[in-house]
Each structure stands twice: as C-alpha cells, then as structure tokens.
Amino acid sequence: MADDVWLSQVKRGLLEMCILNLLAQEHRHGYRLVKALDTVPGLIVTEGTIYPLLCRLKREGLVLTSLEESTQGPTRKVYSLSERGRTKRGEMNRAWRMIAKAVEEIAGAGIEL
Amino acid sequence: MKRRHPEADRLERDYLARVEAVLAGHPDAAGIVESLREHIEEAATELSDDEISLVQMAQILERLGSPETVRPPRNAPPTIEPESSVDAAPEPVVIPESDRPAAPRSDFDVVARFLDRLWIAYFIGILGLFVPIIDLHFCELISLAMLALAFGAWGRARPVSYRGVGALAWSCFALYFALFPLGLIHLATPLISFVALPVSIGAFALCLMLYWKVMTGTAELLRDAGASFLSEWILRIRQTYLFINAAIFLASILISVAIVFAFGNNRKDILRVELFTLFLLPIGWALGYFYVLRPIGRARDALRATAIQAPYIASFSVNSGFP
Numbered sequence: 103m104a105d106d107v108w109l110s111q112v113k114r115g116l117l118e119m120c121i122l123n124l125l126a127q128e129h130r131h132g133y134r135l136v137k138a139l140d141t142v143p144g145l146i147v148t149e150g151t152i153y154p155l156l157c158r159l160k161r162e163g164l165v166l167t168s169l170e171e172s173t174q175g176p177t178r179k180v181y182s183l184s185e186r187g188r189t190k191r192g193e194m195n196r197a198w199r200m201i202a203k204a205v206e207e208i209a210g211a212g213i214e215l
Numbered sequence: 216m217k218r219r220h221p222e223a224d225r226l227e228r229d230y231l232a233r234v235e236a237v238l239a240g241h242p243d244a245a246g247i248v249e250s251l252r253e254h255i256e257e258a259a260t261e262l263s264d265d266e267i268s269l270v271q272m273a274q275i276l277e278r279l280g281s282p283e284t285v286r287p288p289r290n291a292p293p294t295i296e297p298e299s300s301v302d303a304a305p306e307p308v309v310i311p312e313s314d315r316p317a318a319p320r321s322d323f324d325v326v327a328r329f330l331d332r333l334w335i336a337y338f339i340g341i342l343g344l345f346v347p348i349i350d351l352h353f354c355e356l357i358s359l360a361m362l363a364l365a366f367g368a369w370g371r372a373r374p375v376s377y378r379g380v381g382a383l384a385w386s387c388f389a390l391y392f393a394l395f396p397l398g399l400i401h402l403a404t405p406l407i408s409f410v411a412l413p414v415s416i417g418a419f420a421l422c423l424m425l426y427w428k429v430m431t432g433t434a435e436l437l438r439d440a441g442a443s444f445l446s447e448w449i450l451r452i453r454q455t456y457l458f459i460n461a462a463i464f465l466a467s468i469l470i471s472v473a474i475v476f477a478f479g480n481n482r483k484d485i486l487r488v489e490l491f492t493l494f495l496l497p498i499g500w501a502l503g504y505f506y507v508l509r510p511i512g513r514a515r516d517a518l519r520a521t522a523i524q525a526p527y528i529a530s531f532s533v534n535s536g537f538p
Contacts, residue, residue: 132250133257148280150234153250154287157243168375169435169450175216175260176447178253179438182375 117145117155119198122191125165125183132156135181156181164190217259223272227255233282241287245441251279252443329365330515333429334508336361341503352391352418359388362425376432383425390418412468419464423457426507433514442517449510456506467495 117139124130124138135156136149146152159165164187170180183191219227231248238244258275259267279285340358363384366377397411430453437446 131253131257133254136254148278148284149254150251150279150285153247153254154243154285156250157246158287160246161243166375167435167439169431169438169446171450175256176253176443177434177438177450178257179250 113145114155117152118159119191119194120145121152121155121159122164122183122187122194125181126188126191129168129180129182131170131178131180159187163187216256217262217267218265219259219267219272220269222269223267226269226272226276230276230279230282234285237282237286243287246439247285247287249438249441249443251285254279330433330511330518332361332365333433334511334515336365337503337507337511341500341507352394355391355422356388359384359391359425362429363388376428376435380425380428380432383421383428387418387421387425390414390421394418416464419460423460427453427457430510433511437514437517440518445513445517449514452506452510456502459502459506463495463498 120139120142121135124135130138132153136146136152139146139152140149156165160167160181163184166182166184166187167179168182169177172178231252234251235244235248238247241247255272255275258278259271262271264271336358339354339361343354363381366381366384393414394411397414430449434446434449434453437443437449
C-alpha cells in the first residue's frame with residue numbers, strides 16, 4: 103500500500119514535467135496530449151486524470167489555452183506553454199537530471215536504497 | 216459531432232453528470248467537464264464507424280477512468296490550529312462600522328464590468344460609424360481608444376486571443392486618425408484618394424482583425440466556463456460577420472469606382488459617393504447589433520447568470536492580473 107502511494111506520488115510529479123515538456127515541443131489539444139503520454143508505460147493509469155492537472159497548470163499560469171477550429175467537428179481547446187511554464191519546465195528538467203544522476207550513482211555504487 | 220447510439224449517448228451523459236457531481240464546488244469543475252467532453256468527442260471521431268455503439272462508448276469511458284478518479288487530489292495546505300487556542304483566545308476586537316475596509320469587489324463583477332466596457336465601446340463605435348464627406352471617424356476613434364484602454368489594463372493575458380488586442384486597437388486608432396486630414400485634403404484634391412483608399416482599407420482590415428480576436432477571446436472565456444454552445448455560436452457568427460463586411464466593403468469600393476468612372480472625377484461626384492455610403496449606415500447598425508453587441512451582451516449575461524461560472528471567474532481574476 104505504501105509502495106502504491108510512493109509510486110503514485112512519483113508519477114504525479116513526473117506527469118507534470120512530461121506535460122510541460124510535451125507542450126514545449128508543440129501546441130497540442132487534450133486528446134493528443136493524452137495519447138502522447140500514453141506512450142510512456144505506466145505513467146498514466148486513466149486518461150481522465152490528465153484534465154484536472156491541465157486545469158491546475160492553467161490556473162497557475164504555466165499553460166495557456168486557445169480555441170482551434172476543426173473541420174471535423176466543434177472547436178477544440180489547444181494547450182500551449184506560457185513563459186512561466188517554460189521557466190518552470192527548465193527548473194524541473196534541471197532538478198530531474200540532477201536527482202536522476204545522483205540516484206543512479208548511489209544505485210551504481212551498490213548501496214542498498 | 217459524431218453520431219451516437221441512443222444508449223451510448225445516455226451512457227456519456229450519465230458519465231459526465233457523475234463527474235459534475237463528483238467535482239461539485241471544485242474551482243475547475245466546468246473546465247474539467249468540458250475537457251472530458253472534448254476528449255470523448257475526439258476519441259469518437261477516431262473510430263471509423265458512422266455511429267458510436269454502446270460498447271465503443273463504454274471503452275472510451277473506461278480509458279478515461281471512473282468519475283471518482285477524475286477528482287483532483289486535495290493538496291491544500293493543512294489548517295494550522297493555534298496552540299491552546301481556547302486558553303489564549305484573544306478578546307474579539309470590534310471594528311467600528313466606519314473603519315471597516317470595503318468589501319472586496321467580487322470576481323464576478325470584474326469580468327462583468329470588463330464585458331460591459333467592451334459592449335459600450337463597440338456601441339459607440341457602431342452608433343456613429345463615420346461622418347460623411349470629411350471621413351471623420353469620431354465615434355470610431357472613441358470606441359477604439361476605449362477598447363485599447365480596456366485591454367491595456369488586462370494584465371498578463373488570458374485568454375490567448377486577447378493578447379495584442381490593445382496594440383491592435385491603437386493601430387486602428389492611428390489609421391482612422393490619419394483618415395481625417397486625408398478626408399479634408401480630399402475635398403480640395405480628389406487625387407488624394409490614392410492615398411486615402413489604402414489607409415481606409417488598412418484601417419478596416421485591422422478593425423476586422425480586432426473584432427476577430429475579441430470574439431475569439433470571448434468564446435474562449437465562455438468555453439472555459441462550460442458554456443460551449445454559446446461559445447460555438449459566437450465563433451460561427453464571427454465568421455459570418457467577417458464575410459458580410461468584406462463583401463460590403465468590396466461592393467462599396469466597386470460602386471464608388473463605378474460612379475467616378477460613369478460621371479467623372481469631380482467634387483460633385485465625391486459628394487454623390489459619400490451620400491451613397493450614407494445608405495450603408497443602417498446596414499452597419501443592424502450588423503453591429505446582431506454580430507457584435509448581441510454576442511458580447513449574451514456572453515456577459517451567461518457569465519453573470521450561470522452558476523458554474525463562479526469558480527472559473529474566481530480563478531480567472533486571480534491569474535489574469537486583471538484590475
């Protein structure tokens with residue numbers, strides 16, 4: 103049970119970082135973003151959990167939305183990264199690299215974690 | 216929108232209703248439900264079948280997860296109780312009525328007031344589209360200045376389409392302002408039309424761009440607030456208005472040129488052309504009402520009246536830096 107909590111917390115943090123990184127590559131609408139995240143095994147359990155996170159990122163000013171006309175149906179909401187989001191993404195990526203490297207070194211040294 | 220089997224449609228509606236119930240009171244409820252609806256539509260569009268069956272809808276919803284899993288985690292900081300709060304409870308301080316700070320203006324008022332400002336600015340602009348003969352766009356200038364000031368005070372931008380609207384409005388203002396001296400010179404030298412016409416076309420094109428951005432931004436506000444039907448309506452009429460205006464503008468130029476060619480290019484004909492443009496005023500008023508004032512008014516009323524907008528407006532005001 104404790105493992106599940108730990109794993110879900112790690113995933114939640116990584117999910118936010120992955121969303122910011124995906125949006126840094128290109129503007130995407132929600133469905134495409136979910137599909138891109140789906141390619142990372144085990145990152146999202148259910149697709150619906152992405153949207154509350156996106157709403158929060160938008161509320162925090164990290165993500166922007168705009169409407170995109172669609173020939174196949176109604177307009178779609180497109181997510182993009184704000185300047186603040188770009189800065190946050192940079193910070194997250196740096197922190198992630200540093201932590202991952204340190205953890206890797208500890209694991210590589212044969213220290214039992 | 217992709218056709219659904221009635222049972223699939225019912226399943227979708229039930230699912231979204233359950234999500235709404237789970238998220239009741241959450242500030243992002245409307246936005247999350249709207250995003251899920253969009254997601255379902257996208258997933259349905261990807262399927263090759265003409266009609267979405269119950270099984271297909273169930274699969275889409277299963278991938279989304281149960282409404283309970285959609286609920287965002289509650290990560291609000293814990294409330295810190297003061298130590299020995301009972302013993303150390305301070306005496307209640309009674310602040311005299313006159314010293315009490317004014318109640319903060321509600322976020323709802325902020326957004327409603329902004330849309331009111333847009334409505335009034337456009338109303339003035341539409342009311343007096345121009346003064347014939349000398350091309351004085353007096354009301355247009357006031358309207359554009361009001362729009363520029365309103366958007367200039369917006370702060371860091373949300374929605375995206377509202378970005379740069381202030382600068383665009385000032386550019387329109389500058390061009391319309393330039394038309395006035397050109398109009399005066401025009402009375403003496405009709406040849407100045409060769410300068411005035413491109414400026415006039417430029418001002419008109421910028422005004423349409425401005426309208427497009429304002430309407431798109433308003434539609435985005437409505438979409439985020441869960442009023443997607445109204446949002447779609449505004450996006451549709453925005454296109455219609457653009458086409459009608461472009462057609463009228465083109466027609467008026469062609470007719471003006473035809474008059475000049477038919478009767479010669481002299482001062483009397485300039486008056487004839489200007490009188491002709493007078494007939495366009497009522498059309499401009501009607502179009503302005505149906506395609507500008509009415510949608511902005513409806514958007515304002517929808518944001519004001521619909522209960523689900525309240526949480527959105529709260530987050531909107533906090534994040535936008537809107538005064």
